[in-house]
Every structure is written in structure tokens, then in C-alpha cells.
Amino acid sequence: MADHPSPSSSTSDPTTTHHYHDQTLIPNLSNDVALQCLARVPRFYHPFLNLVSKSWRSTLRSPLFHATRCTLNSTESFLFLNLRLSNPKDSSFSFNWYSLDPSRIHPTNPKIIHNPRFLTPIKSSPSHPIGASFVSLGRNLYVIGGSVNDIPSPNMWVFDCLTNEWKMGPKMRVGREFAASGVINGKIYVLGGCVVDNWARSLNWAEVFDPVSGTWATVPSPIEVKEKWMHATGVVEGRMYAMADRGGVIYDPGMGEWGLVSTELDMGWRGRAAVLDGVLYCYDYLGKIRGFDFGENVWKELKGVEKCLPKFLCGATMANVGGRLFVVWKGNGNGKELEVLCAEISVKKNEVGELWGSIMWTDVIIAIPKGSSVVHCLEVHL
Template sequence: MSTKPSASTTTETDPNPPPALLPNLPYDIGLQCIARVPRSHHPHLSLVSKQWKSLLQSPIFFSTRLNLNSTQTHFYLNFRIHCTHFKWYVLHPNPRLVFQVPQMPFDAIGSAYAVLGPKIFVIGGSIADIPSKHMWVFDARFNRWERGPNMRVGREFAAAGVVNGKVYVLGGCLVDTWARSTNWAEVFDPEIGSWATVPSPIEVRDKWMHASAVMGDRIYAMADRGGVVFDPREKLWSGVSTELDLGWRGRGAVVDGVLYCYDYLGKIRGFDEEEDKWKEVRGLEKGLPKFLCGATMANVGGRLVVVWEAKINSKETQISCAEIEVRKDDNGDLLGTIVWSAVILSVPSGSSIVHCAGVVV
């Protein structure tokens, strides 16, 4: 079991303490002062000195931010450009500025995605029409990609989710061999850095998964027909309810235990697991378009963020985004209030949103 590093970096017995970060202040106090500065200002801080630049890229700096509750949730987007390659962007809050992040070393179609703390896991996908075993990990703290351990089988269009600090992946592979059948579901433990098989009954092993989410520490994966629910704690498998199956359209997001997506009329609805019922989110009728062509959603710091495409001419597509505060009223109905909405980016015409996620840094 690993432990978090302490925010303190100096000791009374250290014969060579690091030089002060701020004049007339102990190193620890200077570190805590800098750690409280919003991440959007870090590029400017890195210009102060070589010492500050090195500090901003150190693990102890990020652990200090975490201990001080000074982290922020940033919105990351992945686009498929001209059906050939992918680009990642990050939207910094306050002010809302969009920056491109380093490109992933390999482009894969149909990858699964999961987020754990400051890391985005890109799992599998098809490379040259061959399902891949690869996993790439983007560490938002250091703005770089790392190669993760391979899965036991190649996958494309799998489902993924994080429960209790572990990354689970379901499906996305044929079950025509013993290896694929046995490893239809796998789990990655970041503590030990390896994948392990998750036993699954043969009746749940559909090939493709078109959507997934985590609700109540259970992984919901929607297949071509129906779907499955996996409870990692109890190691139990079950099917999804008919109500959930009929109403789940497109890529959704879970906020405060409610799964949100858009319906066939282009309106945002939420699925309450306890009531097993879909409800329209009221209060958004005038502030948002009808998402007849789809939208992608993410939980960003406890709010629902929705992003969608709007073609403006033959060369460019505008990407619009809205942050929504969602809640239940006293009657259990779902209400939404738009915090802000704006065009955040223009991409080449023909581009499409693949995935978006909130990442804590």
C-alpha cells in the first residue's frame, strides 16, 4: 500500500536545505503559497526562475496542492480530425482558454477511456484494423503521455470504468478463443502496475460496447442489445433494466448518482438509479439547442459539462460548450441551471468529438 508524500519537504536535520522559494519565508511556507496559485497561471510562474520551473513539475508540488485542497478540475476533449488522426485539448477555467496538449504517440479508433485522479487512460482501440492490447496514460500534472502495461487481449469499442482506484475494462473483443473468452473482462491496478483477469459468465460476453458509466460503484456497460452491470466489490454480474436500456442514447455522464444523456428529441434527461426512471432536466429549454446530432458530456467538478459541434462553413466546425448545475428538487424532479455557455474552439470541418472528461490537477 502506497502513501501520499507529505507536503513538508524539509527537516530540521537536513544539512543542505533547499533555497527559499520566497524571500524571508521558510521553504515549506513558500511551497504552500505557490501551490495555492490556480493552475492557469502556472506557465507564468515557470518564468520566474529555474527553481520555480522545476518545482512546478515535481511530484511534491502536486501532492502539496492535493493536501491543501487547491486542485482544480480541467475539461479535456479528444477530437478525430478528418477521420485520420486525433487531437487533445484542455479547457482551463477562469479564464476559459483552450490549449492543445501533446498528441498521443499512436492513433487508435474505438478506444475506451477512464480517468483516475490526474490521469487519463486510453485503452485499446483499432490500429490498422487490428484490435490493440496497448494502454496509453496521459498525466495531466506533467502534460505528457506514458506507455502503460498491455492488456491480455486486444480490444476495440470496449467499456471502461474506475471503481475503488482500479480501472476495469469489459468487452470489445471476440470470444472465439480461450484467451479472449477468459479475459473478456480485465482490471488494472495502478498500485502494482499490472492487469488481471475478471471472471465473467459466458452469457454477458457481448462483443461491442457503445457506452459505459459508473453509478453506485457499479460499472454499467451498454452492448448492441441490452447491457450488463458489474459490481466489483461483490463480484456480481447482472443485466441492465429495460427502462435504462430504452433511454440510454449517446455518451453520458454521472453527476451525484444520476446518469445524464440526451434523448431522441435532443433534450437532456437523467436516469435515477433508485427510481429506475428517466426524467427530463427542466430549466434548459431556452438556453441550449436540441442535440439532434448528438452531444458529449462529462462531470467536471460536480457540474454537468456538455460539448457539441456546429458546422459554420465548408472549412470549419465550431465547438460549443455549456456548464450546467444540475440538482433534484423536493419532488425528485431534475432541474438545470446554465452557469455559462460559449463557443470555445474551431476545428476543421469533418472533425468529431470522440471523448471528453474532467481531470483533477
């Protein structure tokens, strides 16, 4: 789950100055109090609030409104999805971003959905690197590295999900593709994705980005962990776990310590994962959703979902969205298109340590051209 930015860092942004002070938002209330009231309203009702007045509509889109929701712990979770879409006419492809808008899902009855295909396209990124890594922090989505014209890039693109704008962030010290990335204590850590064939790349094999200062810094790392390709990553209780070509590594920023993952975790971790309540979930090669219990150092099958999901989830990826496990995969289709499906699963560990899931809803969320694929999904707080 992405960390929230501190209110001080959000409100210090000069863009937070907004015209909501120019007009009274709610009669007989100061605008500061009115802002506190509006910030507590669930996003499901925001389309109706937008209709009240121009000042309300402007306020709901302001960074100050988002910062207030963060302070009140009123933000809600969006699922952001990156799709690689093929163009049958010329065999080209593009990377497109979409959001699963919680305002289309009733806050107390998730079965009430305004539109069965409720993915909302967002503004296309100026750059489309291959093998980038992705994280979210507060209202921002970060696209880190990746190769452009077969050259690993040091670039970081930042999408402000509130203003719907992309901007170039500070560059990393080295170019990376297929790196591991994660957010811990409000900072973005990036490991690997580069060949340590010279002093600069070896020194900067791991870096950390501080969004408050807007700077990258080197993270000292021992030679034995410096694998090039990082295939999967997860943050568990303040420690970053990343799987490489041979085994995997653990980094604890609080202690400044490195380690190697257990053989049990290494043998069962396949592809993209999501972490909920200290359990790392992934989709294995046998067609099962499994969770790794770090306390017991063992993989466990997620029970209770077999009857509601297909026997095989093609290209499955998953994310922790609001404390629920969201799984996205490719389904069937017609001659030209494929369906992309999503399931929201409530997961828990019972009294004997078994992992159980309950399907909240599952549906087709978009149709895509054949030859397309699901690249990544992650949670953003708005």
C-alpha cells in the first residue's frame, strides 16, 4: 500500500493556493470548516457535489482538498492499470493507463456499479519505455526507468492523478530496465536493472528518491546482491524484497541491512505480487493464488476462491487496493478482441493460520485487441 504524503509537504506546494477562498463554499461556515466537511464525503458522491457550484467543482480538484483528505484519513483507493495495446494494422503497440474509479462503486454495496466496464482512460504518457518499474506515492504515480530504443533510461515520469498531468521527474544516476522499486517511509527505493560493469553503475546499483527534496541518493550495497534483472518486488513490514535471476535480496532501510531471501520464498514466488497484512500473494505456475506467511516461512494456498474464478488466470497481476486483493487477468474474447477481467477479494487468516478469500465482485472491465497484455496494476490514493 502506498504511503501518504505528509500534510505539510502537500500544502507547501505553491499550486495548493486555490480560489476556493474567493467564494463562500457553505453559507454560515468558514471556508476552512467547509473544506473539512467536504473532504469527509465519499468519492461515490463527488459527481453530485461537482454539480452544486463552480467553487465546489474547483475545490474538489484542488491539491489542498486532497491534502485535507489525507490529513483526515479520508482518501480512497483507485486501481491504476497499465495495458500494452497492440495495433493490428501495423503490428505496433502502445502503453495505455486506466483507472478503476471507486466513485462508480457504491461505498456500502460494491455490487452497485454504474457501468459494467468502468475503466477510465487517463492521459497518455509522453514516453513509453519497455521494462519500466512502477510505484505510487500519495496522489502521484511514478514510471521509473525502462528501455527506450533498447537503451536503459535514467528517466522518471510522474503522473499527478489529481491534475491529470505528466511531468519529467529528477533523473536517476544510472539508466535501468527491469529494476525493482518500492515505497518505504515516504521514499522510493530502486534496486538493480543495470549492468555493474563500471564504477558508477556499481556504486549506484541501488538508489533512493526523496520526493520532498526532489533528489536521488546512492544506497550502499554489497557486491553479492548486485544482480542485473529484478523480476518481482514487494514491501513487507518496512523491508523490500526483490527477486533476481538467482535467488532474491532483502533490504531494510531502517537498519541499513541487506540479506538474501529464504529458499522457500525463492522457490514459490512467481511474477508480480501484492502484500496484504504481512502476507505476500502471487499467482503460481499451477494456477493457484498463494500467500507467503513470513512468520512460518511457508507458502499457503488461498482457499475459498476456486469456484468463483477460472481454473487458469492468463497473465494475472495483482495489487493491494484499500486492503483488498485485486486480481486482473486476460479472459476470452471474439476474433479481434480479448476481455480483461478483475476480481476484488477479501482475504484473511483464520484461527489455524489458513488463508481464506471471499470474492466481493468479478467482472469484465475492458476489451482489448488480440496480442495485447496486462503490464502492471497498482493502488493510488485520492
